[in-house]
Structure formats: structure tokens, C-alpha cells
Amino acid sequence: MPRTDIPDIVIGRLPLYLRALTRLSKEGHDITSSHELGEQLGISSAQIRKDLSHFGEFGKQGTGYTIQTLSTELQRILKVDTEWQVALVGIGHLGQAIANYGGFADRGFRISHLFDNSPERIGKRVNGLTVTALDEMATVIEEEGIRIAMIATPARSAQQVADILIEAGVQAILCYAPIIISVPEPVRVQYIDPVIHLQRMSYYIDD
Amino acid sequence: MPRTDIPDIVIGRLPLYLRALTRLSKEGHDITSSHELGEQLGISSAQIRKDLSHFGEFGKQGTGYTIQTLSTELQRILKVDTEWQVALVGIGHLGQAIANYGGFADRGFRISHLFDNSPERIGKRVNGLTVTALDEMATVIEEEGIRIAMIATPARSAQQVADILIEAGVQAILCYAPIIISVPEPVRVQYIDPVIHLQRMSYYIDD
DNA sequence: TAGATTGTTAATCGATTAACAATC
DNA sequence: TAGATTGTTAATCGATTAACAATC
Numbered sequence: 001m002p003r004t005d006i007p008d009i010v011i012g013r014l015p016l017y018l019r020a021l022t023r024l025s026k027e028g029h030d031i032t033s034s035h036e037l038g039e040q041l042g043i044s045s046a047q048i049r050k051d052l053s054h055f056g057e058f059g060k061q062g063t064g065y066t067i068q069t070l071s072t073e074l075q076r077i078l079k080v081d082t083e084w085q086v087a088l089v090g091i092g093h094l095g096q097a098i099a100n101y102g103g104f105a106d107r108g109f110r111i112s113h114l115f116d117n118s119p120e121r122i123g124k125r126v127n128g129l130t131v132t133a134l135d136e137m138a139t140v141i142e143e144e145g146i147r148i149a150m151i152a153t154p155a156r157s158a159q160q161v162a163d164i165l166i167e168a169g170v171q172a173i174l175c176y177a178p179i180i181i182s183v184p185e186p187v188r189v190q191y192i193d194p195v196i197h198l199q200r201m202s203y204y205i206d207d
Numbered sequence: 208m209p210r211t212d213i214p215d216i217v218i219g220r221l222p223l224y225l226r227a228l229t230r231l232s233k234e235g236h237d238i239t240s241s242h243e244l245g246e247q248l249g250i251s252s253a254q255i256r257k258d259l260s261h262f263g264e265f266g267k268q269g270t271g272y273t274i275q276t277l278s279t280e281l282q283r284i285l286k287v288d289t290e291w292q293v294a295l296v297g298i299g300h301l302g303q304a305i306a307n308y309g310g311f312a313d314r315g316f317r318i319s320h321l322f323d324n325s326p327e328r329i330g331k332r333v334n335g336l337t338v339t340a341l342d343e344m345a346t347v348i349e350e351e352g353i354r355i356a357m358i359a360t361p362a363r364s365a366q367q368v369a370d371i372l373i374e375a376g377v378q379a380i381l382c383y384a385p386i387i388i389s390v391p392e393p394v395r396v397q398y399i400d401p402v403i404h405l406q407r408m409s410y411y412i413d414d
Numbered sequence: 415t416a417g418a419t420t421g422t423t424a425a426t427c428g429a430t431t432a433a434c435a436a437t438c
Numbered sequence: 439t440a441g442a443t444t445g446t447t448a449a450t451c452g453a454t455t456a457a458c459a460a461t462c
Contacts, residue, residue: 009429015406019385033443041387045443046431053445061444062438079409086405097304098401103385107402108409147412148405172408174401178226178310180248188411190404194305194381195314197397198293198355199222201379202286202315204395205354216453240419252419253455260421268420269462 010051018074025067033064080108087146090153091116099126141168148172155179217258225281232274240271287315294353297360298323306333348375355379362386
């Protein structure tokens with residue numbers, strides 16, 4: 001159970017630590033240090049140690065951290081030590097690309113259901129999954145106990161889709177539509193809008 | 208020219224303000240207030256006023272902000288009042304979806320060049336653009352004066368691609384590869400890794 | 415005018431960092 | 439042992455918010 005007194009900004013860095021550890025492991029390292037991790041991530045070593053200290057003591061003075069151990073701990077803390085089923089809604093260009101994306105495997109998530117309301121797409125197969133009608137979504141989500149969903153519909157449909165998902169039991173939504181959706185209290189939403197990132201960078205271009 | 212004393216965290220919120228204004232405008236509003244904007248974004252009205260005050264005075268006491276005026280000002284500040292050409296590298300599933308994505312139009316960016324190194328993809332047409340060989344990338348970027356690029360290659364190629372882009376004059380990179388790339392000082396990088404967002408949310412799921 | 419909202423200041427709040435004892 | 443690195447405390451730094459005079 002999450003300890004409610006841990007700042008969300010700390011939680012937000014844990015996945016970065018996990019990703020960096022995975023990379024170091026792939027490169028053949030067995031042990032690392034807060035300094036090495038910080039170097040790789042552009043974060044101070046003090047911050048990494050402070051962040052981890054919220055959850056326990058995972059290192060050894062003079063040595064550092066065993067990558068395997070720390071990875072396992074972070075996976076447990078983030079609840080990605082088992083695989084979540086994820087529903088994907090909206091199977092247009094973007095949705096299909098997401099469905100075909102191989103990067104979810106081994107990071108705790110597996111797209112298990114595809115939904116769309118367009119007659120041309122319903123019944124279509126994408127990466128081994130069949131697109132199901134939006135009408136059936138609530139039932140399927142409930143029956144399967146799905147807790148995480150991604151929305152890749154046009155902006156105008158996103159709020160309505162979110163309402164249905166939440167009603168059916170979804171607690172976390174990753175929204176690709178460029179619109180802020182309203183959700184009730186315990187539900188989490190994160191957004192992916194590439195233009196926001198581009199605009200944040202264009203400010204700094206001198207040219 | 209960016210005033211270097213303005214915190215990056217403030218710059219990061221300006222695109223959100225711009226997006227919210229665009230939405231309000233589409234809904235038929237002409238005028239808004241820091242309170243209304245904050246409501247929509249989940250940000251305090253005081254913060255919005257403080258952020259904007261770094262750049263000038265755009266509102267009117269007792270009334271609020273003219274949406275059209277504030278939008279234009281934000282576009283100017285963020286340098287998206289003209290359209291940037293953007294190079295896209297890596298034309299696999301994800302790259303093709305990005306190339307087909309319609310959401311860049313009118314927000315300051317236009318994908319103008321596609322690059323890949325796979326013989327099957329070179330010469331192929333995607334959304335009206337022809338995929339060019341990676342070998343020619345440096346030359347094209349330089350000749351066209353391209354300053355912004357997106358990387359949608361596998362993680363293992365991302366650093367090498369970034370090096371070429373930067374050498375050719377690119378100053379801002381949006382990286383879809385799940386890896387942190389090293390770049391020299393003035394160059395900006397932003398990342399899009401959906402799993403990071405999912406892991407940040409799974410922590411909070413009680414179930 | 416009365417009501418509303420801005421821009422700004424000062425206070426508060428929270429996050430980051432520096433430093434170091436503990437100890438492997 | 440000597441060197442290195444952790445976990446933690448206290449200090450610093452920076453961001454957010456409350457409050458309000460100015461004024462439309």
C-alpha cells in the first residue's frame with residue numbers, strides 16, 4: 001500500500017531509476033552507486049539517496065547498490081512486479097502504433113484489449129488482438145478487472161470514453177488526446193501530447 | 208530572445224495555457240480569467256498570473272484576459288507564431304503514426320522530412336513525404352536549416368542519430384526512444400516514454 | 415458606484431543539496 | 439586499514455500561495 005506521505009514528485013522519479021538500472025544491467029553491470037545513477041540521469045546523487053530512503057535501505061556503505069536487488073525493490077514499490085492488463089481505446093493510426101509497440105513487455109504492462117466505435121475497425125485484428133466495439137467496453141473492463149487504460153481517440157471523444165472507463169473500474173488513464181479530462185478523486189491521469197514538449201523547447205531556440 | 212532568468216518550470220506551463228486558451232476559443236469564449244484557466248488546468252489562479260507576469264501585463268483588472276490577445280502573446284513568447292520544420296528519424300510503426308498525426312498543424316510545427324536507414328523504407332511515401340536515407344540526413348538538415356527533430360528509432364540507435372542531428376544544427380530533440388541521450392549544452396531534449404507514465408500511476412492503484 | 419480581477423509583494427511551503435557520521 | 443559510499447540531518451534554495459492595492 002502506498003504511503004500517502006511520499007511526495008508524488010518522488011514517485012515520478014522511481015520509474016526513471018528503474019529504467020536506468022535496467023540499462024546498466026543490460027550493459028553488464030552488477031553494482032552501481034547513487035553517483036553513477038545520477039550521472040546517467042542528470043540528477044544529484046543526494047536526491048537519489050533521499051528518494052530511496054523513503055522506502056527503506058537498499059544500499060551498502062562503501063559499495064553502493066546491487067542492481068538486481070534495487071530493481072526488484074523498485075518494481076515491487078511501483079507495483080510492476082506483476083503484469084497489468086491494459087485496455088487501449090481508439091484504434092486509429094496512433095492506436096495501432098501503440099498496439100504494435102513492443103516496449104511494454106517486461107516493464108509491467110500488456111495491452112490486452114482494443115476498443116473502437118468505428119464499424120470499419122471493429123473485428124479487425126491488430127498485433128494479435130481483435131478490436132471490440134465501444135458498446136461492449138464497460139462489460140469487458142468489469143469482467144476482466146482491468147484497472148489501467150490508454151485513450152488514443154480524437155479529443156472530442158476522450159472525456160466520454162474516460163467516464164465509461166472509470167465507471168467500469170479503471171483507476172489510471174494514459175491520455176494521448178490533447179485535452180485535459182476531469183476524473184473523480186482516486187483516479188490518476190497522465191498525458192502524452194508531443195506538441196507540449198516541442199513548444200517547451202522552441203522557446204529556447206536561438207535562430 | 209528568452210530571458211534566461213525565467214524558470215524552466217514556468218516555460219513548461221505556457222504550452223498548457225496556450226492549449227487551454229485554444230480550447231476555450233473553440234468553445235466560443237472571447238474572454239477568460241486566471242480563475243477560469245486555473246479551474247480547467249488544475250493550477251491556482253495566482254500561479255497563472257505570476258507566470259504571465261514574467262513576460263508582461265496581458266490582462267485587464269475586473270475583466271480578465273482577451274483570449275485572442277493572450278494566445279497571440281503566448282505563441283510569440285514560445286516562438287510558435289511561425290511554423291517550424293521538423294525532421295522525423297525512424298519510420299517504423301511509431302514513426303509512421305507520428306508522420307500521420309494531424310495534431311501538429313496550427314500548433315507551430317510541421318513534419319517536413321522523414322529519415323530511416325532501412326532499405327525497405329527508403330523511398331517509401333508516408334503522408335505525402337518520401338523517406339530519405341540516413342546517410343543524407345546531415346546534408347539535408349543543414350541545407351534546410353532544420354532546428355527541431357524527433358527520434359523514433361530503436362533505443363540502440365538513438366544516441367548516434369542524435370549526434371548526427373546536433374552536428375548538423377538541430378537544437379531541440381523530442382526522443383521517443385526509452386533511453387536518456389547525452390547532448391551538449393544549448394541543445395534541449397524532451398522524452399516521451401509511455402511506460403514511465405504508466406509506472407508512475409500503477410504505484411497508486413489499490414487492488 | 416459596486417463588483418470583479420489583475421499584477422505584485424511577502425509569507426509559506428516544499429524540494430534540493432551540502433555535509434558528515436556510520437560503516438562496509 | 440584506507441577509501442568509498444550510504445542514509446540522514448540541517449541548511450539552502452526555489453516555487454507556490456495568500457493577500458491586497460490598483461483599477462477596469
